[in-house]
Amino acid sequence: MNPTRRKILIATAGAATALTLGRFALGGNRTPIAASNVFMHGVASGDPLTDAVILWTRVTPLVLGGAVEVEWFIAEDPGLVSIVDQGRTSTGPWRDYTVKVEAHNLAPGSTYYYRFHALGIGSPAGRTRTLPIGDVERLRFAVVSCANWPFGFFNAYRLIAERTDLDAVLHLGDYIYECANGEFGDGTPLGRIPRPDNETITLSDYRTRHAQYKTDTDLQEAHRQHPFIAVWDDHESANNSWMHGAQNHNPELGEGPWFERRLASQRAYFEWMPIREQPLVAACTERPQIFRRFGFGKLADLIMLDTRLYGRDRQPARPADDDPHRQLLGVNLCLSMFT
Secondary structure (H helix, E strand, O other): OOOOHHHHHHHHHHHHHHHHHHHHHOOOOOOOOOOOHHHOOOEEEEOOOOOOEEEEEEOOOOOOOOOEEEEEEEEOOOOOOOEEEEEEEEEOHHHOOEEEEEEOOOOOOOEEEEEEEEOOEEOOOEEEEOOOOOOOOOOOEEEEOOOOHHHOOOHHHHHHHHOOOOOEEEEOOOOOOOOOOOOOOOOHHHOOOOOOOOOOOOHHHHHHHHHHHOOOHHHHHHHHHOEEEEOOOOOOOOOOOEOOEOOOOOHHHOOOOHHHHHHHHHHHHHHHOOOOOOOOOOOOOOOOOOOEEEEEOOOEEEEEOOOOOOOOOOOOOOHHHOOOOOOOOOOOOOHHHHO
């Protein structure tokens, strides 16, 4: 067998990868897991199926502006020797240098290990798991939501990362908060002032806020150890958001049209989260959608709904103003996605 540069890189990285996975599986290490500034936002996986999973990372080049080539591979073993799928892609400023690929050729109910390579540097190695089929005796999820940067440290994510018995992490929304420092928690005493230090409105704002969250070592480790299945709630866009507006969106104060802010927040979310993006369907509206279904063998079906931005009517100002005809999911919900 003729050794190629790629095989040598994989082989030499294998032992270190196995040690790294074991060390972080034991928990308690709060040092940054990225070995260099190239992968300073870590790695993640999500939206697992029985034979596929989404893999994510973000590359930080020394000079912004051009495209970056990225290699990825996924294997059956922690040493990343028994590779089952691999590929090459490119990223750049058009998607904020984030990388999202779908790995295939996977077996149901199995654990896999993955890694990226870009600019001569290997990423931290991640671990993920596919959905089971047939008879399933038990499922075990971690369920999280509402992670507000200035409120405090993300210790819960660290505890989740230390668990080795989870099938997935369910994130039910408010992955980020859009507020400026002091509006909903003051992070000054903790050194956790949100970036940018203003309410997120533009695409650049939302990208910067997502990037800051992904520098938290406990959140990185939870992503690295487990696949996430996530949906957004209101704070990924704006407080008490609905289909056509939000409680704290004020065009008269120069915040622009709501649909522009909504699309900016959704675009950044798709770029920065390991989520499978749905193509637009003729029967649906032009609004991006995140309705998905995950089957855990014969035991359970998990249906992820958007009850916030797709079809939600405006909340009543007072309970007495409630309207029995108000919608939460929208009258044009694509039910075919769940059949």
